[in-house]
Each structure stands twice: as structure tokens, then as C-alpha cells.
Amino acid sequence: MRLLLVEDDVGLSRSLKTDLERAGFAVDWAADGEVGEFLGATEHYDIVVLDLGLPKMSGLEVLKTWRQTDNHVPVIVLTARDAWHEKVDGFKAGADDYLGKPFHIEELLARIQALLKRLHGRMQPQLSGSGITLDEDTQTVSVDGELSTQLTAIEFRLLRYFMLHPGKVLTKTHLLEHVYESDSDPASNVIEVYINRLRRKLGNDLIATRRGQGYVFGKSA
């Protein structure tokens, strides 16, 4: 899952980035509204955490610009505490949820997970399909009910992305975008390497290669 954090408070951003990465997100950070708006318009994020009070361009303007150009990326806005009008303005501008500052990271994570589940139509903390169950809280995976080894951060991100899009052909570039931060520069074969690791851990027939196209998750694929 790829997440964009738009927040000008450097200290808060650093700690949020660390916690969000630990929770399995590839996090890009923008410190002002202009950069945030640009990234959100040009990159494909699964979710955005957007502060409203930002230099150069306010969070509300950023959000309005995206929505006017039919960019419906899920957005959680960070508002000043007790500023009810900010919440109203945020929803009017097209926010999916809000969180008042200061907040506990656990609450932000819970809201992110709830929003993603709402959008993907899921109610359980686990993702399942093709005999595989992925527990997002513990980042562990089981195969046909038997507990398997713990996944590394990248394996977890990759498998979760596959499981959210079963039966769909996903290109290497697309997978790379949703698993890595944009400022990292992974080797070009990194997706193949991780797919092979997942196959070794979970079974060879789980992720099919479509030559010249990409990869498909699911045993019926």
C-alpha cells in the first residue's frame, strides 16, 4: 500500500513515517501543499493523510484541486483540535475522514484501516483467498489454515497488494509503485525476486506469470 503524507511539521512527519512504514505502508512525504498536490496528481496512492494548515497551498485547496480533476484517492484530513468548521470544510471539499490534532498513532492507523476496508468492502482484519490468509495486524500469513513464517515488510506489502486485486493482471511497474517509496531506487528485478520468495513460502501456483504482461494472484488464475 502506498501512502502520501502531506504535513509541514517535520518532527511529527518523521515519527508518523516511521510508524506508518512499520504498519506496512510505503510512505512518500510532502512538506508543503504544492509538492503534495503535485505528487497526489501524478503518482498512484492508495491513501493520503493530508494536514490542512500547510505552506504554499492549504490542504483544503489541495483536496479541492484533486476532486475537481476527478482524483478520488481516499483522503484523511488532519484538523486542528476542536475546529469543527475545519471538519465541515474538509468533508465539503471531499475528505473521506478526519482526525483532530493531537492524536495517537493507533487512532490514525485504525482510521486508515477502517477507510481502506470500507473502500474494499471488507469487515475482517484478515484478507483471504486461494487458501491463503493474511493477518494485517500481525503481518503473518497462513496457508490452508497452517501458520507459515512471518513475512518481511516488502513481502507483506506485495502480498497484501496482490490479495486486494485477485485475478487482475498487475504489471511490474504498477507493483513497484505500490510497494516502494518513490525516493527509493530498487533494482529492476526486485519484484521478480520478491515474487519468487512468496512462491517459495506459499506455493508455486499462487502467483502466475503472464509473459509480457505481468503477474496474477489466485489459484484459478
Ligand code: CA
Ligand atoms: Ca500544519
